[in-house]
Amino acid sequence: MSVGERIERTLLASFEASRGPSCPPRLDEAVRYAIFPGGARLRPTICLAVAEACGDDRPEVSNAAAAAIELLHCASLVHDDLPCFDDSPLRRGRPSVHRAFGERLAVLTGDALIVLAFSALTRGARQAPERLAGLVEIVAASVGMPRGIAAGQAWECEPTVNLSDYQQLKTGALFAAATAAGAAAAGKNPEPWRALGEQIGSAYQVVDDILDVTGDSEQLGKPIGQDEARGHPSSVREMGLDGARRHFESVMAGVFDMIPPCPGSERLKQRIAKESSKFLPSALAEHAA
Amino acid sequence: MSVGERIERTLLASFEASRGPSCPPRLDEAVRYAIFPGGARLRPTICLAVAEACGDDRPEVSNAAAAAIELLHCASLVHDDLPCFDDSPLRRGRPSVHRAFGERLAVLTGDALIVLAFSALTRGARQAPERLAGLVEIVAASVGMPRGIAAGQAWECEPTVNLSDYQQLKTGALFAAATAAGAAAAGKNPEPWRALGEQIGSAYQVVDDILDVTGDSEQLGKPIGQDEARGHPSSVREMGLDGARRHFESVMAGVFDMIPPCPGSERLKQRIAKESSKFLPSALAEHAA
Numbered sequence: 001m002s003v004g005e006r007i008e009r010t011l012l013a014s015f016e017a018s019r020g021p022s023c024p025p026r027l028d029e030a031v032r033y034a035i036f037p038g039g040a041r042l043r044p045t046i047c048l049a050v051a052e053a054c055g056d057d058r059p060e061v062s063n064a065a066a067a068a069i070e071l072l073h074c075a076s077l078v079h080d081d082l083p084c085f086d087d088s089p090l091r092r093g094r095p096s097v098h099r100a101f102g103e104r105l106a107v108l109t110g111d112a113l114i115v116l117a118f119s120a121l122t123r124g125a126r127q128a129p130e131r132l133a134g135l136v137e138i139v140a141a142s143v144g145m146p147r148g149i150a151a152g153q154a155w156e157c158e159p160t161v162n163l164s165d166y167q168q169l170k171t172g173a174l175f176a177a178a179t180a181a182g183a184a185a186a187g188k189n190p191e192p193w194r195a196l197g198e199q200i201g202s203a204y205q206v207v208d209d210i211l212d213v214t215g216d217s218e219q220l221g222k223p224i225g226q227d228e229a230r231g232h233p234s235s236v237r238e239m240g241l242d243g244a245r246r247h248f249e250s251v252m253a254g255v256f257d258m259i260p261p262c263p264g265s266e267r268l269k270q271r272i273a274k275e276s277s278k279f280l281p282s283a284l285a286e287h288a289a
Numbered sequence: 290m291s292v293g294e295r296i297e298r299t300l301l302a303s304f305e306a307s308r309g310p311s312c313p314p315r316l317d318e319a320v321r322y323a324i325f326p327g328g329a330r331l332r333p334t335i336c337l338a339v340a341e342a343c344g345d346d347r348p349e350v351s352n353a354a355a356a357a358i359e360l361l362h363c364a365s366l367v368h369d370d371l372p373c374f375d376d377s378p379l380r381r382g383r384p385s386v387h388r389a390f391g392e393r394l395a396v397l398t399g400d401a402l403i404v405l406a407f408s409a410l411t412r413g414a415r416q417a418p419e420r421l422a423g424l425v426e427i428v429a430a431s432v433g434m435p436r437g438i439a440a441g442q443a444w445e446c447e448p449t450v451n452l453s454d455y456q457q458l459k460t461g462a463l464f465a466a467a468t469a470a471g472a473a474a475a476g477k478n479p480e481p482w483r484a485l486g487e488q489i490g491s492a493y494q495v496v497d498d499i500l501d502v503t504g505d506s507e508q509l510g511k512p513i514g515q516d517e518a519r520g521h522p523s524s525v526r527e528m529g530l531d532g533a534r535r536h537f538e539s540v541m542a543g544v545f546d547m548i549p550p551c552p553g554s555e556r557l558k559q560r561i562a563k564e565s566s567k568f569l570p571s572a573l574a575e576h577a578a
Contacts, residue, residue, distance in 0.1 A: 108442055140411070144307060146308055150316070157393050
C-alpha cells in the first residue's frame with residue numbers, strides 16, 4: 001500500500017470511528033469537509049517516510065501518528081480561518097469551514113478535530129502502550145503551549161514578535177512532530193529527528209510567505225496578500241522578496257544533512273526531495289524569471 | 290492530602306509544565322485565568338471520590354485523570370462563552386476570557402486547554418502505560434464526537450433537538466467520564482461506573498436550568514435568563530419550573546442506587562451527598578418557598 005493510501009485510509013477510519021447517530025448531522029458533515037479532500041498531506045507523508053526509514057515495525061502505530069498530525073493540521077486551518085483571525089473565505093479551493101457551515105460549527109469542528117487526533121493516535125497505538133505516552137507527548141507539544149501551534153498563533157496577539165520564533169511555533173513545530181513521531185512510532189529515539197522536521201518546516205514557511213506575494217489564489221486554493229494585509233510576520237516582509245528566496249535556498253541546502261543515521265536514509269532523501277518538489281516549483285520558477 | 294488539594298496541586302503542576310519563555314505572555318495569562326481560581330471543581334472531585342472508592346492504588350494516575358477532566362471543562366466554558374455562542378460577559382464572577390483577553394486569545398485558550406488536558410493525563414499516567422490508552426479514550430469520548438461536549442454544543446446549531454440527548458452530551462458526558470476515569474485510573478473496569486456519572490450530570494443540569502430562571506447572577510457568577518434568551522433546550526422550557534423540580538427530585542432519588550459494588554461505597558455515598566449539596570441548596574430553597 002502506498003504512503004498516500006495509508007494516510008487516506010487511516011484518516012477515513014478515524015473519522016468513521018467518530019461518527020454515530022447521536023452526533024449532530026451538520027457537525028459530522030463539517031468535520032468530514034475539513035478533512036476530505038485534503039491538501040498535499042505533506043506532514044503525514046513525512047511522518048510515514050521517517051517511520052519507514054526507521055524500520056516501521058508497527059505500521060498501525062505510524063499510521064495513527066501520521067493521521068493524528070494531519071487532523072491537528074486540519075484543526076489549525078479551521079480555527080486560523082475564523083473571522084477573528086484571518087477571516088479567510090477560501091481554503092483548499094472552496095469555502096472555508098466557517099463560510100460553509102457558520103462560525104459556531106467552525107469553532108466546534110476545530111475542537112472536535114483536536115480531540116479526534118488524540119483518539120486516533122490512541123486507537124492505533126493501543127497495542128503498543130510502551131510507545132503511546134511518548135507519541136501523545138510529541139503530538140501535544142506541537143500544538144499546545146508553550147511551543148506549539150496555539151502558542152505560535154497567539155504571538156499574533158502580542159505587540160512585538162520575533163519572526164523566527166513565530167514561524168518555528170506556528171509551522172515548524174508540527175513538522176518537527178511529524179519527523180519525531182515517525183521515529184517514535186517505529187520504536188526509535190525521536191529526539192535526533194526533530195531538527196530535520198524543523199528545517200523542512202522552515203523551508204515550507206518561507207515558500208508559503210513567498211507565494212503569499214507571488215502566487216496565484218486559484219492555484220493555491222486560498223487568498224493571497226494576507227500577510228501584508230493582516231500585518232503578519234513574514235519572511236518577505238522582513239527580508240524582501242529576494243532576501244526570502246536566498247533564505248529559502250540556504251534552508252533547503254541544509255535539509256539533507258539533517259537526516260540522522262538510519263537504515264533507510266538514502267530512500268528518505270529521495271522522498272523528501274519528491275515531497276519538497278510539491279511546494280518548490282512555483283517559488284523557483286518565479287526566481288528564474 | 291485532601292481531594293481539593295490534590296486537584297489544585299495537579300492543575301497547577303500541569304499548568305506550570307505548559308509554560309516557557311517561548312510562550313506568548315498573554316496566552317500564558319489567559320490560560321491561567323481560565324483555570325484559576327476555579328468553580329466548585331465538581332467533576333474532578335467526583336473522579337477522585339470514585340478512584341478512592343476503587344482503592345486508588347496509583348494516585349498520580351487518578352490525579353492526572355481528574356485534572357484532565359477539569360481542564361476540558363474549563364476549555365468548554367471558554368469556547369461556550371464566545372461571542373458566536375453565548376457571548377457571555379461573565380464567568381465565575383468576573384469577565385469571561387474573551388471579554389478580558391479578546392476573542393482570538395479565547396479561541397486559542399480553549400484549544401490550548403484541550404491539548405493541555407491530554408498532556409496532563411499522559412504525564413501522570415506515563416508510569417502506568419497499561420491504563421493510559423483506556424483513560425485517553427474515556428476522556429476524548431466525553432468531549433469529542435459523536436457523544437461528547439462538542440457534539441452536544443453542535444446540537445444548538447440544528448433546527449430540532451431532543452432535550453435528553455442534548456443534556457446527556459453537553460453535560461452528562463463529562464460527568465460520566467469523571468466516574469469512569471476514576472475507576473479506570475484505579476485499575477478497575479470503568480463501564481459499570483458510567484451510569485452513576487450520567488445520573489449526577491442529569492441532576493446537575495436540571496439544577497443549572499432551574500437556576501438560570503430562579504437564580505441570582507451575582508451569586509452564580511454568570512448571567513441568568515440565557516436559556517430563554519438564546520432559545521437553548523432547557524428542562525424548565527420543556528417541563529415548566531415545577532416539572533423541572535419534580536424531574537430533579539426523581540433524578541436525585543436514583544443516584545445512590547447507581548453506585549456499583551466497591552470497597553468504599555459507603556464513604557462514596559457520603560461524598561456524593563456532600564458534593565451535591567453544593568448545587569442543591571438554592572434550588573431546594575426556592576422549592577420550599
